[in-house]
Amino acid sequence: MNALNISVSAKLYNKNPEETDLGKRILSKSIELMEEMGYEHVTFKKIGLSLESTEASVYRYFQNKHQLLAYLINWYWGWLEVKMAQEFMMLNSAEDKLKRAVELLVLPMDEDERIPHIDEGTLQRLVVAEYPKIYLTKEVDAENEEGYFLGYKRICDTLGNLALQINPDYKYPHSLFSTVISAAQSQQFFTEHLPRLSDAATGRKAIIEFLTEMTLNSIQKR
Amino acid sequence: MNALNISVSAKLYNKNPEETDLGKRILSKSIELMEEMGYEHVTFKKIGLSLESTEASVYRYFQNKHQLLAYLINWYWGWLEVKMAQEFMMLNSAEDKLKRAVELLVLPMDEDERIPHIDEGTLQRLVVAEYPKIYLTKEVDAENEEGYFLGYKRICDTLGNLALQINPDYKYPHSLFSTVISAAQSQQFFTEHLPRLSDAATGRKAIIEFLTEMTLNSIQKR
DNA sequence: TACTTTTTGATAGTATTACTATTATATTTG
DNA sequence: CAAATATAATAGTAATACTATCAAAAAGTA
Numbered sequence: 001m002n003a004l005n006i007s008v009s010a011k012l013y014n015k016n017p018e019e020t021d022l023g024k025r026i027l028s029k030s031i032e033l034m035e036e037m038g039y040e041h042v043t044f045k046k047i048g049l050s051l052e053s054t055e056a057s058v059y060r061y062f063q064n065k066h067q068l069l070a071y072l073i074n075w076y077w078g079w080l081e082v083k084m085a086q087e088f089m090m091l092n093s094a095e096d097k098l099k100r101a102v103e104l105l106v107l108p109m110d111e112d113e114r115i116p117h118i119d120e121g122t123l124q125r126l127v128v129a130e131y132p133k134i135y136l137t138k139e140v141d142a143e144n145e146e147g148y149f150l151g152y153k154r155i156c157d158t159l160g161n162l163a164l165q166i167n168p169d170y171k172y173p174h175s176l177f178s179t180v181i182s183a184a185q186s187q188q189f190f191t192e193h194l195p196r197l198s199d200a201a202t203g204r205k206a207i208i209e210f211l212t213e214m215t216l217n218s219i220q221k222r
Numbered sequence: 223m224n225a226l227n228i229s230v231s232a233k234l235y236n237k238n239p240e241e242t243d244l245g246k247r248i249l250s251k252s253i254e255l256m257e258e259m260g261y262e263h264v265t266f267k268k269i270g271l272s273l274e275s276t277e278a279s280v281y282r283y284f285q286n287k288h289q290l291l292a293y294l295i296n297w298y299w300g301w302l303e304v305k306m307a308q309e310f311m312m313l314n315s316a317e318d319k320l321k322r323a324v325e326l327l328v329l330p331m332d333e334d335e336r337i338p339h340i341d342e343g344t345l346q347r348l349v350v351a352e353y354p355k356i357y358l359t360k361e362v363d364a365e366n367e368e369g370y371f372l373g374y375k376r377i378c379d380t381l382g383n384l385a386l387q388i389n390p391d392y393k394y395p396h397s398l399f400s401t402v403i404s405a406a407q408s409q410q411f412f413t414e415h416l417p418r419l420s421d422a423a424t425g426r427k428a429i430i431e432f433l434t435e436m437t438l439n440s441i442q443k444r
Numbered sequence: 445t446a447c448t449t450t451t452t453g454a455t456a457g458t459a460t461t462a463c464t465a466t467t468a469t470a471t472t473t474g
Numbered sequence: 475c476a477a478a479t480a481t482a483a484t485a486g487t488a489a490t491a492c493t494a495t496c497a498a499a500a501a502g503t504a
Contacts, residue, residue: 015451022452038360043490054453059492132354132408138260140415153418171421172432178412178419179405179436186354186404187397193362196375197400199393210394214401217439237480244481265461276482281463 004114006078009147012071017061024117025051026061027075030068031119035126039069039133070134070148076127077151079112079120080104084158094165095216101159102211105184106204128188155181163219170219180215187211226336228300231369234293239283246339247273248283249297252290253341257348261291261355292356292370298349299373301334301342302326306380316387317438323381324433327406328426350407377403385441392441402437409433 005018017023029051033042042065044058051058062068083104088097109120135149143149159180160173170176187207190197200206227240239245251273255264264287266280273280284290305326310319331342357371365371381402382395392398409429412419422428 020451040359044492045490054455055491056454056493057452060451064491129358133358135416136351136355136411137262144416149416149419153416156419172428172435173421174418175405175409175412175420175422175429175432176436178408179401182404182408183397183401186400189358190397190400194357194366194371194375196396197371197378198397199395200397206394207397210397213394214398214436214440217442218436220439242480266463267461276484277462278464278483279481282480286462 004082004112006075006082006115008071008074008078009150011146012067012074012148013061014059014063015061017071022051022053022057023061025053026058027072028117028119031072031123031126034069034072034130035122039065039130066134066137069130070143072123073127073131073134074148074151075118076120076123077155079115079118081151081155081158084155094162098159098162098166098215099212101162102180102184102208102215105181106188106208106211108204128185131185132182152178152181163215167219167221169221172218176215176218180211183214184211226304226334228297228304228337230293230296230300231372233368234289234296234370235283236281236285237283239293244273244275244279245283247275248280249294250339250341253294253345253348256291256294256352257344261287261352288356288359291352292365294345295349295353295356296370296373297340298342298345299377301337301340303373303377303380306377316384320381320384320388320437321434323384324402324406324430324437327403328410328430328433330426350410353407354404374400374403385437389441389443391443394440398437398440402433405436406433 010016015023017027026047030042030047033047033050043055044062044065045055048055048058062071084101087100087104091097091100109124112118112120135143137143156174156177159177163170163173163176184207187198187200187210188204191200191203191207195201198207200210232238237245239249248269252264252269255269255272265277266284266287267277270277270280284293306323309322309326313319313322331346334340334342357365359365378396378399381399385392385395385398406429409420409422409432410426413422413425413429417423420429422432
């Protein structure tokens with residue numbers, strides 16, 4: 001039994017992978033494979049093979065690769081939400097909480113030993129590399145109704161509410177945090193692959209400073 | 223002959239589609255098809271078929287669907303750059319230019335009658351729906367060297383330089399505008415499909431205001 | 445322990461996709 | 475008109491994205 005369980009909508013799997021050994025190994029291995037070779041190059045056949053299992057067995061847990069990615073990414077947001085809640089308890093001001101939230105979005109993650117089958121650091125890199133692919137599809141409206149994007153929405157809400165504590169008149173809390181969160185991802189990606197699209201030669205610290213400044217300057221009453 | 227020609231790196235095609243009638247029809251039809259059915263559901267076979275041509279003929283112009291999308295998106299950035307340059311001539315202050323740039327990113331585009339084979343409005347919607355897919359791949363580094371992302375980089379540079387005119391000490395001009403441009407796309411997408419991630423119930427006007435505020439507040443000396 | 449249900453592995457098969465290759469026929473250009 | 479080039483028609487291959495079937499193994503239950 002896990003000491004900690006992240007809940008993911010039942011629409012995101014055929015059969016709950018957290019409930020069986022094979023299921024957990026599928027999660028673990030697909031994070032590893034997708035991060036390593038990229039979403040497009042992964043197939044259920046390869047996942048099955050590398051687990052010494054079969055394609056058909058992976059299909060028993062997930063309808064297709066897209067659903068599997070959506071599951072993993074929702075798991076990540078769910079887990080990040082838990083992390084944030086934990087860290088926020090130790091902080092008092094909304095501003096400090098927002099600053100810490102930005103750090104959590106950008107700093108590399110340590111393995112959480114309460115959840116041995118998920119490598120959070122690798123999963124974070126996977127999210128950075130693949131996140132928009134789960135909503136940039138023609139199926140977005142249908143999948144939205146199935147709860148494919150709840151994890152992300154909840155985090156945006158939480159952070160938006162903190163912003164409103166600082167300035168109740170701020171008009172764009174949802175837009176701001178969907179922007180900040182996705183910028184947190186893309187700036188990490190750009191720093192590594194398209195450096196001319198960032199100014200973060202100094203690495204994660206610069207990304208955090210950029211995002212924090214942008215966030216607080218946007219919210220501030222003036 | 224076109225009155226206006228947008229140049230796209232020769233690495234983005236096998237055979238220049240702007241030089242032949244079939245090439246232009248491929249551009250025109252693939253914008254239409256991709257916007258309508260989504261990148262994933264388009265195949266070269268379908269494009270060929272809907273042009274009353276063949277799959278093999280489309281392959282003569284583009285190596286694959288990914289390259290075709292990259293071509294179209296680069297074309298869009300090239301064209302937007304031209305638009306911006308035109309509009310900036312009529313404006314004096316860097317601030318006005320930045321404001322106008324944000325509007326051009328978000329407002330729907332009219333068909334440019336100098337380029338009859340490209341429907342700019344449809345192309346803009348295609349970019350909103352598909353843009354990150356051209357760089358979120360394992361091939362990004364190789365493709366970056368081939369110039370797959372030059373269009374985007376140039377626009378970020380241009381806008382970044384305007385920001386530096388307002389505040390020469392601003393530390394994150396590239397990060398800011400890669401963020402603003404991609405937020406311009408994603409806020410349009412969210413408003414339509416995932417409204418809980420935006421506050422733009424009032425539509426494009428609200429997106430423009432949100433982005434303009436965020437931009438100017440970030441740059442400002444304080 | 446025996447019995448039943450559930451889970452997995454092994455295998456096969458289909459339709460579609462993402463190409464590559466070949467050749468004949470138009471079309472353009474010199 | 476001849477030569478070069480572009481296109482259409484067709485065929486073929488390997489991989490992908492599934493679906494289906496059945497037997498063996500494992501787990502849960504009486």
